[in-house]
Amino acid sequence: MTADAEAEQIVLDPATDRAAGAPLLTVQNLRVSFGTAEVVKGISFTTRVGRCIGIVGESGSGKSVTARTLVGLTGPNSQVQADKIDLRGVDLTRQSQRSWRAIRGREIGFILQDALASLDQLRRVGDEVAEPLKVHRWGNKEARQRRAVELLASVGVPEPEVKARQRPYELSGGLRQRALIASAIALDPKLIVADEPTTALDVTIQAQVLDLLAESKALGTSIILISHDLSVVARLADEVVVMRAGEVVEHGPAQQVLQQPRHEYTQALLDAVPSEHTRGTRLARPPHGGNVVPLRRARTRAGRDRPLLEARNITQVFRGPDKVDRTVVDDVSFQLFAGETLGIVGESGSGKTTSARIALSLLQPTAGEVLLRGQPWSALPAPQRRPLRRQIGVIYQDPLSSFDPRWAVGRIITDALSRGSKPPSSRAEARTRAIRLLEQVGLGEQHLASSPLHLSGGQRQRVAIARALAPEPAVIVCDEPVSALDVSIQAQVLDLFTDLQDELGVSYLFISHDLGVIHHMSDRILVMKDGRVVESGTADEVFERPRDPYTQRLLTALPRLAQV
């Protein structure tokens, strides 16, 4: 058979049933390996017309590889085996690269997580959206451009004619993701494979993208939604497959899997999701098994009258390269008391990270000031501030880049110890204290000589926490400290934060875009938008009786597990 004949053959029989619920793609015993490492170990599922199947799992579960298999993009070092991958009578295990090109875009649309990396930066958005039309020789150039604008409009891009002429970097993250979806649905594929389509997006944009996929579903498209986020899957999926280490641990109707999971791994995953229900409880299962143990968290607030850290009307104005001043932080005030957690939540560009850097006095505010223990802090000259820095630590989202790449864990910790008020007097003492700190964060002596490069994401963040604790600070500023972690690792790290607070009485200025994390961790909350504080109050006040319309919108947009 020639390649052309093969390509011809994949045109599906139009007479086949498109009624909702009819099987579309059947995968049986799919196995994918790279060299000797098998990453997908025999999984099976069937997608149906007008239905969504959600595949959830953590890093390394094989969910993304599974998605790539379905579009023939697993790469040259992979071995794909399956008893059957059948798309309405077409055997996908037997396609050449050439015939895959005929399938991709027309029969199966593919949406990736990172729209900025998936769109060609140098081409106009309209051309990118029209690309599948061009590849499949749909219409002429003008017709394709018109169709691209229609598609952009249909995915809710405002001013589609203008946006079609712009380039991807000129669009916001949400608009780029929508352009990518427009491109994926351009030829009205029967199946959309969406791999973490909303992971990089703010919660309000995420809600819009999920609504868009739900519309496609209602029109009869079958969707495979791959996500680490159970609440995202809960919003769209009819059926859920839970994967771990290449195997399916649970597979069933969404409602059953998410509400009465049969497998304990699924249960552990669900328990690990922080939300309003989990406050004061432990997210991660104790290693020896057993029930959820409530944390102590019986806090006494001594010294309520004098805040440890106080921001008074801080404002930050940056002058852009276009000589236009932009106010990134606008008249923000807050107080952080001993032993409590103040959460700052907001979407990207809300000024939360800039506020954190001002609180740390790593950035001088344009106006306003920060006080530490009631004394001037941001207003001090740098040399006088330096000895006080031990009182306020910092933890970043990406721990690895916050470590000198030449340094091993031991050196990172001992360096931080030397900045404390009682620096170790000998090498032996430094070592003992470093080991004690590592043990406190759940690591041990064996990690002293490791390079952070060879640690896992969770271990790296534990090292960062140990470093922050080393000078015995009263306050730790945590800037998105768990955003890069898998949900079960996130649960362990959040538990660690809570335990350390109970043990040491340290205060956290806790910054996150994740409302669930913020609700779980915070005693009091600030909601920021466009550099301003739009709402503040105790966690329960903000979450249960939000006064500001923006907060209300955020909470509505938040996908919840209970929605199923």
Add this chain to the structure above:
Amino acid sequence: MSATAVYPARSPARVRAARLRVRPGTAIAFLVVALVVAAVIAPGLLTSRSPYTINLEHTLMSPSLSHPFGTDDAGRDLYTRVIYGARESLGIGLGATGLAMAIAILLGFVAGLAGGIVDTLITRILEVAFAFPVLLLALLLIAIRGPSVGTEIVAVGIGSAPGYARMVRGQVMHVRQAPYIEAAAALGHSRWSVIRRHLFPNAMRPLVAVITLGIGQSIVWASALAFLGLGVAPPSPEWGALLDSGRLYITTSWWLEIFPGLVIVLVALSVTSLGRTLQHQLEGASR
């Protein structure tokens, strides 16, 4: 039931073999550099003759077993002269690169750390210097100071400094943005301590390979100057000087040009090759 392999996989054994194998080019380069180092430290180990002994009975003899590179117009053994020339040639290469790096580090760090008007000023000066041919600059210096090893080092060093300075500045600008620099400041380390402990070593790390590359380049520059009669004066066996003195006999005695020329090319290539290998190793080791 058929299980179909859609893509062939590269066997892990082959992947491992590829990782372990030392490229033969690297091995040869290492050998050449080792020989040159031996020639610099103890030339007497590689030859029993003296580079300056004139023997007028054996002038311009073609290569043979007793004179592998032949003899020159004064009957001196060319092989011996090449061996003894290594010290001066390599000395010029190292000295010039060292001087270039010293200037580059100074200007690059000042520009990269100060920013603003200082940065603009230094960058502009570097751009002008960069546009100025190294050889022309060297000629100018030699015209003022007269030819000598010292002048050659200064000339080649100053000439190649702007290129390095731009790289150093770029590295400094890049590394100073790194979150670990801010993390160190947040721990209360002083600005100087952060520069010394984090910024300098991390900014210089990728430049180690570039420095190695520069040594080979400097040897070639120095030879070019000597060939023009502007380097070390005869009867020094410096490689460029050998080329210069052989120039008169090129039609009758080819070996006078070919062997020193080959040695220069081989050494420059080997040092460059080792530099590249080092560069790959360092890049592989960083993330």
